[in-house]
Amino acid sequence: MNKKLVAAALGLAFAAPVFADSSNVTLYGRVHQALDHQSTSAPTGDTGGNFALEDVSSRFGIRGTEDLGGGLSAIFAYEFSVAADANAGVGGRHSYIGLKGSWGTFVAGKQDGGNESVAPLYTQASLTGGVSNQGGPLTTIGGGVASLANNVAISRTQRTDNSFGYKTSIAGVALEARHALRGTNDQANNTPVKENGVRETEVAATYKVGALTLGGGLQMFDQQGNDPTVAAAPERTVQGVASYNFGSFTLAGLVAQTKLYGTNAGNGKDDNTEYLLSATVPLSANSGLFGSYSDSERNNLVAGNELTQAQVAYYYDFSKRTRSYVGFNRLTTENTVGARVETDQDNFTVGLRHNF
Template identity: 80%
Template sequence: MNKKLVAAALGLAFAAPVFADSSNVTLYGRVHQALDHQSTSSNAGDTGGNFALEDVSSRFGIKGQEDLGGGLSLVFGYEFSVAADSNSGVGGRHSYVGMKGAWGTFVAGKQDGGNESVAPLYSQASLTGGVSNQGGPLTTIGGGGSTFSNTIAIQRVQRTDNSFGYKTNIAGVAIEARHALTAGDNLNALSATAVGNNNNANNTPIKENGTRQTEVAATYKVGALTIGGGFNLFDQQGVDPTVAAQPERTVQGIAAYNFGSFSLAGLVAQTSLYGTNAANGEDSNTEYLLSATVPLSANSGLFGSYSDSERNNLVAPTELSQAQIAYYYDFSKRTRTYVGFNRLTNEVVATGAETDTDNFTIGLRHNF
């Protein structure tokens, strides 16, 4: 009997690594900081400038994949933001769990386009380039959400809670789709008084409310040419669409071509708004961007871009223009330093008042 128990124990001991080897877990991250000088000038005069050492989207994360057999794998990931300039604060970036197979990848959770998560329009717009990977004062494509503020000329919804994502490749076309439930505490449907958590006065659970979003993007790359298009539908359940200038849908198209000695990329988009803005009667925002990258060596180059956007959804409708030029040098595949200048111009449509915000930035980024 004892011999049988010993044999069984040895069998389990040797069998355990077989299952462990089928699971692959990776710890990764990024340390990214920049020294930035920002100054502002307007019709009223200059406000001067100041230097600041800033964290630029530093993060660490865990991702993994387990082979389930038959070509099917389970995938998961957690990613957290950290403040590298002060070593303070840990925030959530993305978290997901899902399945991956020959048919594509399906995940659920908080998604921002990192790892196996999905952010269709944001990821597609980011193909137009940049030197700091869409973070810090030299950002060209911002993940500012659905508010479309006046801080970055081109903004797309990057990070969404409570969302489902799917991506696949069909005949060379990369397809990404995401639906965000974005649950909240919209109690207008039945009562304005809350009783308990996520319930109204009639004690009826509200499981899905706030702003639902559905995004789809398709991108095709053939040789040196990349083209793509996509849309984002916003279901503003908690907003009266007849009076609120909130986004209803965004449609975008992108194109890029690598000429060898340089590459060009462009973006055109329009966001339709619920209702109209009383200040100027506009019911949409139009955006465009043109960028160029010029390699100077195998690991260095210049990047430049110009973009222009309308913000008719703001209380004071504004037109934004953003011009940028930057130089980058890659010490390795994981370490980049860069220096650049960025000017963001805000012009109030009604009055013509203009404000220029200038940033001169030196950054260092390391991935691990």
Template identity: 30%
Template sequence: MKKLLTIAVAAAIAAPMAASADTTIYGRLNQNLVHEDNGTNTEWDVEQNASRFGVKGDEDLGNGLKAIFQYEWSVDSANAGTFGGRLAYAGLTGGFGTVAIGRQWTPYYGSVDKTDINQVNGMNDTYIGTVRVGKALAYVSPNFNGFSAKVALVIDDAGALDLGDDFSDITNVSLDYANGPLSVGVSYLAFNGAAAANDGNQWGIGAKYNFGNFAVIAQYEDADLEAYNTLNGAAETADVDEFAIAGEAYFGNNTVRIKYGEVDKAADVEHWSLGVQHNFSKRTMVFAEYENNDTQGVADDDRFGIGLRHDF
């Protein structure tokens, strides 16, 4: 009976989409077995990292214009538990670029956080920016010989991101260059708070360069006190900045990664990690990773994880 019910639910989801050949159902399961020693507790746990389920597609409107959409949920795949919101937007794309409205990836994340390369949960510890944001109106320019620009406005009234501005509570602009082995991005976030405690700015830059079987990656971020606390719900007492450098080596279907980074704040954080990954195919991989976090005034936090990821 359970199997029949599962088939019936899948059919109910897929049937309306069959009318549109440009709609895709996709997802990811990333399951991790993790050992952590934080100086107080030492334990094993089954975790997941960014597992998700989604639908996306487009409709040809003619004259080079398309409607696009994406709806994506986070999935607690370690417990087969609750769904959470990741992406939900609709937009138009054509020769002018792309305009979208809803919950989206921030331009800042795509341009700056290039050292987000680990597969085990919780190993992107130096990044101080934002990843996705709701109530956003965004524009992405066409590509001009490798250059592209992105603009996003967060427009919130009485919500969690309402900073008191009549129009745009947060403004995010990015400029990217990607050509051959080099990709570089720079981004700026302005927090337009009516009160001084919610006013401020943050900027970052990230770059990756591939040469032969190797790649080097680096990023740097700087946030003033008000911007950092608004974005992270924190209570820091001084401006915050971070940097991270990483390297990857590719040997056939295998990748070796190493990363080092620091966060300069009231309690400084020093982070390094090492990992290896094997791709069985374009959709299935196994991996093992280790990281050490040294936070000023706190015992070191060591994490080791092995995992399996499948994309569909």
């Protein structure tokens, strides 16, 4: 009996490394902070003029993959946000489990375009560039509800709960699709609870040939349990992006339109429009300039808003993982119905980011 136990123990000892080698778990993260000076100019008076040290989407996470054989792998990840400026607060970013094979990648959970999860229109719009990884005061593509946010001119749905995502590549075309149920999915006392948040379905296709990149995307909103005509909620967004690398600089652009349910009684319009033009100019192998200008209409608001955003920034990469940058950003908000009131928000920002 003892010989059998010893043999079994030796068998497990030799077998353990085999299983361990088939699984790969990685701890990773980012520490990103910026020193920002913000001021606001409005008809009612000027405000601001103070400096603030701000966290810029710092995070840590764990991701892993296991080889299941036959070209199939199991994948998973948990990622958490942290406030690096005060070492306070831990929040959720993305978390998913899925399968990956020659047919593509399928994941389920909370998704935001990080690791293997997907955020089709947000990721595609981010191809227009930026120096701060779309975070902090120098954000050029915001991650709020598509076409409704007012803290940045171009906004796309980035992070969604209870979502299914899929991505693959066919004949050189990168495809991403996501369906978000949103809402709560818990069951109490064995009673199913309907996920009745604003459901979103989006798909994006991006093709790169040589120096040219072209892409298009569509997002559909299903306003569960609400009368979408009351607040002129979004019905669908159509997006197109393009960029071309001329060698000495890269030029990129975006155009999008969001159809609203019904019409807004305040301005009689039924869609939002967005435009963006950007340029990235390398100065050396690890430094360069970035500039952008964007314009958006927010007709879903009763008063109506037109947002314009202009930015210029310089970046210097100490290594592949450490970037420093400095930039100026102006966001102008103007009412388009009734008395026109214009507000300018100026940000002068210096940032430092390290990935690990």
